[in-house]
Amino acid sequence: xxxxxxxxxxxxxxxxxxxxxxxxxxxxxxxxxxxxxxxxxxxxxxxxxxxxxxxxxxxxxxxxxxxxxxxxxxxxxxxxxxxxxxxxxxxxxxxxxxxxxxxxxxxxxxxxxxxxxxxxxxxxxxxxxxxxxxxxxxxxxxxxxxxxxxxxxxxxxxxxxxxxxxxxxxxxxxxxxxxxxxxxxxxxxxxxxxxxxxxxxxxxxxxxxxxxxxxxxxxxxxxxxxxxxxxxxxxxxxxxx
Numbered sequence: 001x002x003x004x005x006x007x008x009x010x011x012x013x014x015x016x017x018x019x020x021x022x023x024x025x026x027x028x029x030x031x032x033x034x035x036x037x038x039x040x041x042x043x044x045x046x047x048x049x050x051x052x053x054x055x056x057x058x059x060x061x062x063x064x065x066x067x068x069x070x071x072x073x074x075x076x077x078x079x080x081x082x083x084x085x086x087x088x089x090x091x092x093x094x095x096x097x098x099x100x101x102x103x104x105x106x107x108x109x110x111x112x113x114x115x116x117x118x119x120x121x122x123x124x125x126x127x128x129x130x131x132x133x134x135x136x137x138x139x140x141x142x143x144x145x146x147x148x149x150x151x152x153x154x155x156x157x158x159x160x161x162x163x164x165x166x167x168x169x170x171x172x173x174x175x176x177x178x179x180x181x182x183x184x185x186x187x188x189x190x191x192x193x194x195x196x197x198x199x200x201x202x203x204x205x206x207x208x209x210x211x212x213x214x215x216x217x218x219x220x221x222x223x224x225x226x227x228x229x230x231x232x233x234x235x236x237x238x239x240x241x
Contacts, residue, residue: 048142049174050195056168106229112150
């Protein structure tokens with residue numbers, strides 16, 4: 001791989017992890033168009049899975065003492081088996097269908113965030129079926145962090161606890177997906193070494209995101225993230241091949 005595509009991917013990984021670290025959602029799906037351009041859409045989802053695993057591990061580590069483990073357990077009960085089913089379905093889908101599906105999903109998530117659902121207090125029992133939806137969609141389209149963020153935001157946790165709890169719950173989903181992708185030989189040697197370099201950018205971005213959330217007005221930042229998600233969605237729907 002030449003220097004420019006790799007540099008573009010690393011920069012995208014840093015920005016994506018910064019966004020996820022500050023907003024708790026959106027970063028991975030914003031990185032998907034860049035990853036698809038660099039390595040191809042079929043390889044982009046497994047690559048993002050590994051990169052998100054590292055990014056979420058770093059966010060969970062930064063807020064380890066604030067993690068709420070009961071919501072993590074309930075979420076995982078639904079998310080892990082559903083992510084296995086979703087990953088198997090992903091293997092059979094055409095690349096263009098995957099990208100267009102991600103684009104449509106991005107738009108729907110932005111619209112969902114504009115409703116009053118984001119302000120509803122979520123009972124813990126919803127985390128099991130909600131986790132199943134997140135796990136399945138994450139495996140098929142690469143990430144469902146926005147939907148997962150809505151679930152954990154509904155628990156009304158402090159900012160650091162919310163980011164760390166959502167991150168560690170997502171770690172278990174990405175580990176499960178990675179196992180399925182690996183069994184179907186989608187994690188090649190090239191994907192692994194690209195992930196190793198991307199991980200450095202993701203860890204740096206997670207650290208930056210933690211600082212951003214402490215200084216930047218959150219509502220303005222969330223509007224910026226949503227605007228970027230719409231732009232990414234349109235590009236995926238229009239240019240998917």
